[in-house]
Amino acid sequence: MSRTATLKRTTSETDITVRLDLDSPAYDAPATGHGFFDHMLDALARHSRLSLSVQATGDLHIEPHHLIEDTGITLGQALSQALGDRKGIERYGSAFVPMDETLAHVVLDLSGRAHLAFEPETLDVWGTAGGMTHYHLREFLRGFCNHGGVTLHVRLLAGREAHHVIEAVVKALARALRDAVALTSDAMPSTKGSL
Numbered sequence: 184m185s186r187t188a189t190l191k192r193t194t195s196e197t198d199i200t201v202r203l204d205l206d207s208p209a210y211d212a213p214a215t216g217h218g219f220f221d222h223m224l225d226a227l228a229r230h231s232r233l234s235l236s237v238q239a240t241g242d243l244h245i246e247p248h249h250l251i252e253d254t255g256i257t258l259g260q261a262l263s264q265a266l267g268d269r270k271g272i273e274r275y276g277s278a279f280v281p282m283d284e285t286l287a288h289v290v291l292d293l294s295g296r297a298h299l300a301f302e303p304e305t306l307d308v309w310g311t312a313g314g315m316t317h318y319h320l321r322e323f324l325r326g327f328c329n330h331g332g333v334t335l336h337v338r339l340l341a342g343r344e345a346h347h348v349i350e351a352v353v354k355a356l357a358r359a360l361r362d363a364v365a366l367t368s369d370a371m372p373s374t375k376g377s378l
Contacts, residue, residue: 184267186204186205186206186265186266186267186364187202187203187204187205187265188201188202188203188260188261188262188264188265189201189202189203189261190257190260190261190264191257192253192256192257192260194249194253196241196242196249196250196253197239197240197241197242197249197250197253197254198239198240198241199237199238199239199240199241199250199253199254199257200236200237200238200239200257201235201236201237201254201257201258201260201261202234202235202236202261203233203234203235203236203258203261203262203265204233204234204265205233205265205266205364207233207234208232208233208234209234210228210229210234211228211234211235211236212225213225213228213235213236213237213238213239214237214238214239215237215238215239215240215241215250215254216239216240216241216243216250217241217243217247217250217251217313217314217315218313219312219313219314219315219346220247220250220251220254220313220315222313222350223315223349223350223353224237224254226350226353226354226357227353227354227356227357228357229357230354230357230358230361231356231357231358231360231361232361233360233361233364235258237254237258239253239254241253246314247314247315247319248319248322251315251319251320251322251323252319252322252323252325252326253326254323254326255322255323255324255325255326255327255330256326256327256329256330257326257330258326258327258331259326259327259328259329259330259331259332259333260330260331262327262331262333263330263331263332266293266364268371268377268378269293269295269371269372269378270369270370270371270372271366271367271368271369271370271371271372272293272363272364272365272366272367272372273362273363273364273365273366273367273372274292274293274294274363274372274373274378275290275291275292275293275362275363276289276290276291276358276359276360276361276362276363276364277289277290277291277359277362278354278355278356278357278358278359278362279340279355280351280352280354280355280358281351282342282347282350282351282354283347284341284342284343284344284347285339285341285342285344285347285348285350285351286339286340286341286342286351287337287338287339287340287342287348287351287352287354287355288337288338288339288340288355289335289336289337289338289352289355289356289358289359290335290336290359291333291334291335291336291356291359291360291363292333292334292335292363293331293332293333293363293364293378294332294333294334294373294378295332295378296332296334297328297329297330297331297332297333297334298328298334298335299321299324299325299328299329299335299337300335300336300337301321301324301325301337302336302337302338302339303317303320303321303337303339303348303352304317304318304321306339306343307343308339308342308343308344308345308348309343309344309345310344310345310346311345312345312346312349312350315345315349316345316349317345317348317349317352320349320352320353324337324356332378335356337352337355337356339352
């Protein structure tokens with residue numbers, strides 16, 4: 184069974200194509216026109232060890248919100264399609280990632296039910312990273328969860344500077360996702376018999 188997906192989303196604000204392969208670590212550099220966001224998508228691909236290709240354009244002359252949110256939506260759709268009925272997956276993933284003074288913890292459940300608990304929005308996180316803030320990260324994750332059927336909890340245990348906070352969270356997400364999508368049995372990982 185091939186666990187792959189290619190999704191395209193085109194609106195008046197963005198044009199995004201995401202290709203995802205859950206079983207191949209092949210690398211394809213992301214190209215969104217936003218340097219720091221490309222860096223984060225690169226980190227997501229490398230640390231999840233999933234094959235992820237993102238080609239996107241957006242109304243960056245306004246600000247990066249639409250591009251980042253819509254990429255999260257498209258990635259979530261691609262994940263859901265690639266997972267299929269989700270039979271045999273580990274389902275849960277958890278990871279702590281430090282980055283200098285920052286420590287992020289991400290826990291996720293590929294339950295088919297969308298929920299985002301994003302602790303950094305309640306904290307005093309300073310600045311931006313190439314124009315990307317932790318609020319943009321929240322919108323990326325919200326789109327990803329809502330369209331991927333993911334329950335996701337993001338906790339910030341230490342850190343205040345936006346660059347390190349965003350990067351630590353993305354890397355923790357990648358490592359948790361790598362564990363959760365792994366095929367570990369032939370069974371449906373639910374007492375309900377479906378996800």
